[in-house]
Amino acid sequence: MTQSNSRVALRDELVLGRRELSARFHDAPPRTLERGELLVAAAHSRNVIYHLIAGWAYQFREFPDSDRAIVDIYLPGDVVGLDAVLGSRPSEKVMTLTSLAIEVIDATDALVNLMTCRSIALYIAWLLGQRQRRSDRLVAAISSLDARGRLATMLLDFYVRLRRQRLTTGSTYNLPLTQIQIGAYLGLTVAHVNRVLRSLRDERIVTLEKHCVTILDLEQLTRLAKNDPIARSNADGNERSMNEPMPPGDQLTRMTPDPGQPGSRRPAASL
Amino acid sequence: MTQSNSRVALRDELVLGRRELSARFHDAPPRTLERGELLVAAAHSRNVIYHLIAGWAYQFREFPDSDRAIVDIYLPGDVVGLDAVLGSRPSEKVMTLTSLAIEVIDATDALVNLMTCRSIALYIAWLLGQRQRRSDRLVAAISSLDARGRLATMLLDFYVRLRRQRLTTGSTYNLPLTQIQIGAYLGLTVAHVNRVLRSLRDERIVTLEKHCVTILDLEQLTRLAKNDPIARSNADGNERSMNEPMPPGDQLTRMTPDPGQPGSRRPAASL
DNA sequence: CGATTCCTTGAAGGTTGTCAACGTTGGTGG
DNA sequence: CCACCAACGTTGACAACCTTCAAGGAATCG
Numbered sequence: 001m002t003q004s005n006s007r008v009a010l011r012d013e014l015v016l017g018r019r020e021l022s023a024r025f026h027d028a029p030p031r032t033l034e035r036g037e038l039l040v041a042a043a044h045s046r047n048v049i050y051h052l053i054a055g056w057a058y059q060f061r062e063f064p065d066s067d068r069a070i071v072d073i074y075l076p077g078d079v080v081g082l083d084a085v086l087g088s089r090p091s092e093k094v095m096t097l098t099s100l101a102i103e104v105i106d107a108t109d110a111l112v113n114l115m116t117c118r119s120i121a122l123y124i125a126w127l128l129g130q131r132q133r134r135s136d137r138l139v140a141a142i143s144s145l146d147a148r149g150r151l152a153t154m155l156l157d158f159y160v161r162l163r164r165q166r167l168t169t170g171s172t173y174n175l176p177l178t179q180i181q182i183g184a185y186l187g188l189t190v191a192h193v194n195r196v197l198r199s200l201r202d203e204r205i206v207t208l209e210k211h212c213v214t215i216l217d218l219e220q221l222t223r224l225a226k227n228d229p230i231a232r233s234n235a236d237g238n239e240r241s242m243n244e245p246m247p248p249g250d251q252l253t254r255m256t257p258d259p260g261q262p263g264s265r266r267p268a269a270s271l
Numbered sequence: 272m273t274q275s276n277s278r279v280a281l282r283d284e285l286v287l288g289r290r291e292l293s294a295r296f297h298d299a300p301p302r303t304l305e306r307g308e309l310l311v312a313a314a315h316s317r318n319v320i321y322h323l324i325a326g327w328a329y330q331f332r333e334f335p336d337s338d339r340a341i342v343d344i345y346l347p348g349d350v351v352g353l354d355a356v357l358g359s360r361p362s363e364k365v366m367t368l369t370s371l372a373i374e375v376i377d378a379t380d381a382l383v384n385l386m387t388c389r390s391i392a393l394y395i396a397w398l399l400g401q402r403q404r405r406s407d408r409l410v411a412a413i414s415s416l417d418a419r420g421r422l423a424t425m426l427l428d429f430y431v432r433l434r435r436q437r438l439t440t441g442s443t444y445n446l447p448l449t450q451i452q453i454g455a456y457l458g459l460t461v462a463h464v465n466r467v468l469r470s471l472r473d474e475r476i477v478t479l480e481k482h483c484v485t486i487l488d489l490e491q492l493t494r495l496a497k498n499d500p501i502a503r504s505n506a507d508g509n510e511r512s513m514n515e516p517m518p519p520g521d522q523l524t525r526m527t528p529d530p531g532q533p534g535s536r537r538p539a540a541s542l
Numbered sequence: 543c544g545a546t547t548c549c550t551t552g553a554a555g556g557t558t559g560t561c562a563a564c565g566t567t568g569g570t571g572g
Numbered sequence: 573c574c575a576c577c578a579a580c581g582t583t584g585a586c587a588a589c590c591t592t593c594a595a596g597g598a599a600t601c602g
Contacts, residue, residue, distance in 0.1 A: 009383070010357075011381060013383065014357070043488060048302040053404065054376070059283060059407075061407065061411045062406075063411075063415060063497065063498045064498065065498050066498050067415060069410065069411035069414050069415045071406075071407040071410045072407075079380070080343055082396070082400070083399075083400045083403040083404065084400070085284070085400070086281075086393070086396055086400045087400055087401075093405060106557090108282035111393070111396070112280070112281060112284065112389075112393065115389050115392040115393050115396065116389050118386050118387050118392070119385075121386040121396075122382070122383065122386050124281060124355070124384065124396060125353070125357055125382070125392075125395060125396065125399060126357040128354070128396060128399040128400065128403065129353070129356075129358050129399065129424065130358075131403060132399065132402060133354065133358060135342075135403065135407065136330075136332060136342040136343075136354075136363060136406065137272075137332075137407055138410055139342045139406060139410055140332045140340035140342060140412050142410065142414050142458060142459075143340050143413050143455075143456075143457065144334060144338060144455075144458060144459030146557070146558090147557080147558075176278045178579085178580065178581090179400035179580075179581065179582095180579090180580075180581095182416075184414075185414075186284040186414065187413060187414025188558075188559090188581095189417060189558075189559055189560080190580085190581080191559075191560080191582085191583085192557085192559070194559055194581065194582060194583080195558090195582090195583085198582085199385065199584095210567095219457045226334065226335055227334045227335065227336050253392045266556095417589075417590095418589080420591075449547085449548065449549090450548075450549070450550095451547090451548075451549095459590080459591090460590075460591055460592080461548085461549080461550095462550085462551085462590090462591075462592080462593095463589085463591070465549065465550060465551080466550090466551085467551085467589095469551095481599090529590055
């Protein structure tokens with residue numbers, strides 16, 4: 001079997017796994033949550049995974065001095081809780097940022113059963129890898145970029161992820177995070193987040209007002225996120241690879257798998 | 272099936288998966304690498320995973336301005352490359368910190384085959400979750416602790432992981448990182464890493480000289496890592512849970528799985 | 543034993559945190 | 573409808589932490 005053949009087979013199997021897992025999620029009726037509720041992936045019964053149909057949520061870790069560090073942010077279409085099901089210690093909680101529509105796979109041994117199906121197992125591994133890559137990007141951004149770069153990285157990341165899910169078309173989207181939460185996510189204080197947002201707005205790069213993000217200068221924003229001080233101002237045609245994630249939408253016919261955007265393009269957050 | 276029953280079954284299956292994956296690793300003869308070599312998980316042929324028998328390595332991400340951010344550090348016993356095999360973009364590389372003894376599972380479709388075995392699939396998911404929890408801890412530390420806290424967290428983390436693998440017994444271990452690399456890992460400059468290490472040494476909390484770490488005051492170090500300014504100076508008996516990872520060694524008979532420390536305790540870095 | 547890399551330290555300056563105050567918004571109940 | 577309250581947003585002054593820059597010393601490797 002040639003490399004490209006098995007690569008294609010892998011892609012197909014991942015798409016299959018996505019469908020199968022989606023079917024398992026459909027077994028139970030969807031639920032809704034209010035803003036400010038905890039997804040008790042740890043408390044009530046461990047080994048629960050969620051599929052976000054609509055709404056945002058964030059995963060956080062608490063320190064004894066009572067400030068919380070946000071370690072990941074989930075958007076519609078994301079699967080939540082996979083990293084925790086096999087872990088021993090709870091220690092991390094997930095809280096809603098908006099009201100939420102979710103599908104749930106419950107039961108303590110659900111994951112064991114899911115793993116029996118190879119395509120689902122592969123897709124779950126892909127999902128775990130996807131979350132890992134998000135974390136790696138965040139670590140790199142926080143540890144080597146200043147406040148402007150971190151903000152730019154975050155705003156771009158959400159932009160790309162929403163576009164991939166066809167949840168935004170223009171250069172604007174809704175961001176249900178308070179500046180306090182942005183600070184907890186990027187390792188900054190509210191005051192400084194506010195200052196930097198102001199400066200980005202004054203420079204006409206991006207605006208954030210009333211939870212609404214508008215990207216005014218995508219090129220500049222990308223430069224900031226890359227820590228690339230002098231713009232090479234290359235043609236927009238070369239604007240792919242904005243920060244790391246897979247290209248959004250238009251170039252789906254490639255070697256590497258992208259189950260997040262299946263062949264049959266459904267309107268909203270299909271698994 | 273009661274919850275505790277399936278929990279026990281899960282633990283057993285994870286131990287089984289660890290053994291099975293270990294067997295797959297043994298299929299090919301172990302290899303060695305020199306210090307400063309790249310584990311080309313991306314270049315030469317994707318879909319390669321490694322098992323570290325001996326030696327350290329680090330995963331990093333490069334920025335255009337040529338400084339690199341270290342996103343994870345691998346110790347003996349760790350499995351490297353799982354997060355990358357299913358990903359589309361290379362973008363992250365792994366480099367050795369010491370000379371390395373490794374086992375390799377190659378072939379493009381290796382992971383697809385591995386996932387056919389449910390216990391291996393479960394164990395791989397557990398490994399991915401373990402790496403994710405490391406990343407989450409790092410994000411939390413970098414985004415909400417100052418330099419002292421970050422250093423303390425890192426030194427404690429290595430300490431716990433080495434103890435869990437029975438690679439150190441006393442309060443001392445070998446740390447094959449330069450201060451430059453420590454800075455790249457924690458988001459600090461060399462100069463500041465040096466200064467903080469000096470202050471930690473002057474306060475008789477921990478020393479790092481010639482790549483040798485000696486923990487002098489475990490309690491203080493733990494406080495720093497927790498951002499817990501005033502020591503409650505509780506009895507040492509309650510010293511568990513140093514930072515997040517699973518308790519080292521002595522309380523293995525618990526509900527939650529810990530395949531990293533199997534029933535039959537082998538001397539060194541068994542999978 | 544040269545040459546590179548790493549460690550170490552000081553001084554100066556910048557980014558960010560802290561603190562405080564006030565304006566704004568949104569929800570609640572009188 | 574308005575008063576109230578709580579949470580959030582905004583801004584300024586100041587301090588602290590950390591970076592930058594520079595230079596000399598130590599260690600490591602071919």
